[in-house]
Amino acid sequence: MIENKPPLWTRNFIGISISNFFLFMTFYFLLVTIPIYVVDHLNGEKSQAGLMITIFLISAILIRPFSGRWIEKYGSRMILLCSLIVFFAASLLYFLADSVEVLFLVRFIHGIGFGMATTAAGSIAATTIPDSRRGEGMGYFILSSNFAMVIGPFLGLTALHSWGITTMLQIAVAAAFFGLLSGLLINIKEEKKEDRKLVPMNWKDAIFEIKAVPVALAGAFFAIVYSSILSFVSVYAGEIGLSHVASFFFVVYAVVLLLSRPFTGKWYDLHGPNFIVYPAIILFAAGMLILGTAQSAIFFLAAAAFAGLGWGTLFPTFQTIAIQASPPKRAAMATATFLSIFDIGIGLGSFLVGLAAAKISLGDLYTYSTGYILAGILLYYFLQGHKLKREKKKEVNAA
Structure with a gap:
């Protein structure tokens, strides 16, 4: 059929x-x-x-x-x-x-x-x-x-x-x-202006969507590591003698995203967010471990593939969770909340990575971040994962 x-x-x-x-x-x-x-x-x-x-x-x-x-x-x-x-x-x-x-x-x-x-x-x-x-x-x-x-x-x-x-x-x-x-x-068809009345709410509801905060915090946690890729991967490539392939890092990253997107998106819809998130975290951690120990172009670009499959899957998944966890009419505020907290993670990460890079090598920094990412499995579980697990069980039992 x-x-x-x-x-x-x-x-x-x-x-x-x-x-x-x-x-x-x-x-x-x-x-x-x-x-x-x-x-x-x-x-x-x-x-x-x-x-x-x-x-x-x-x-x-x-x-x-x-x-x-x-x-x-x-x-x-x-x-x-x-x-x-x-x-x-x-x-x-x-x-x-x-x-x-x-x-x-x-x-x-x-x-x-x-x-x-x-x-x-x-x-x-x-x-x-x-x-x-x-x-x-x-x-x-x-x-x-x-x-x-x-x-x-x-x-x-x-x-x-x-x-x-x-x-x-x-x-x-x-x-x-x-x-x-x-x-x-x-x-797009939207409510007429005269019908679009704001519901009275306290100041907290007026500036962010509380139901989007848990997964946004998880996103910001991982964004701290992602910021190290954005800010320093080209510098790192020069340090390990791979400047000639530095520009291909995000090309490989994007190609892997393109090839994986039809599968990961459908798996999300079929099996739920947790089915996607936990493997993606492990892949992201693997990518950082490979990046931190890379001494050849093959491993450097392999790190891009793993990071693309890992973080490239985590980010849209987290944003989708933030939107679905909120009432439909609060989709805009959920998006704003998620992106604001995520950007704080990027900004904080850029600052912290800059401080850390002055003390240790970028290779060591990327390698150590592997443990940080894996610790994020527990953070995600307590912030969002356990709740989604309960909801999935209810859906299965109801079916």
Whole structure:
């Protein structure tokens, strides 16, 4: 018998995935180029270059709780378009940033647009994906940002070194524009404005979704290790004499994600989150162990494959759990809560890894992180896993 599944690849789902891709491509594009621009072109200090990332993330984190509330009041499409306009306008302001101080302001504004847009995009994706295909759909949606993580840094560094700062900024503007254009193509049915009344709530409910917090904390715990890959894997490749393959790390990471996504998403929907999470944690730990001990290109890229299969599966799974654990009308706030806490983990991780890297080698740091990740199995179980296990038993008994 042929199983009739509700459609996943609708116009709105494709549109929000493309918009999300360009949004994150601009983010990663500038993530690797702005620090170089600050030091080499604005004569700034390395500490100031690092602050460019911190300021961007701080403004994104601060705006997300308000974004979730605004989405509940005005609708996700309205907030998405407003945020994409802010994001696009901020990308134009880089041409006017002729000092470090002005660039700080531009980064803060850009972070506001990014924080609002990612919250709205996640909310739209959650509402356009059929419930029966939630795991599969969220996996594909987040894959769009994974691809951006590969293309953005490669294109950014190529543009900066080969074509100059002006062309680099023009490409960033073009990417932000295509993100806005894709957002304009989205047409979702939402409650009429007069029917969309906010339910009175205390201040805690107004700024975050409490039911999304446990899994968000688990995500932030693992994000601390993931930040070490984002920040230092290229540096580490140079230290072990593998600079020539450093650019392929995230390519392998993305290819493994693409090949595994059809299976992991469907397994989530069939067997539940725990069936995916525990193996993914072990694969992530294995990837870090291989990375920390790698002395050849084969093992270095094998680490990318294991990390891609492990962390690349954990992140969309955690975000999907956060959304499903919350009431349907609180999907936007659940998304905002999850991403805000996750970004705190990334920011904290970048800071802690920087301190640790000054004391021990990156190889040892990656190796030791294996134990940290495995300890996360217990953390996840107590924060979220045991609850999902009970729910799965109830479903089986009811059936």
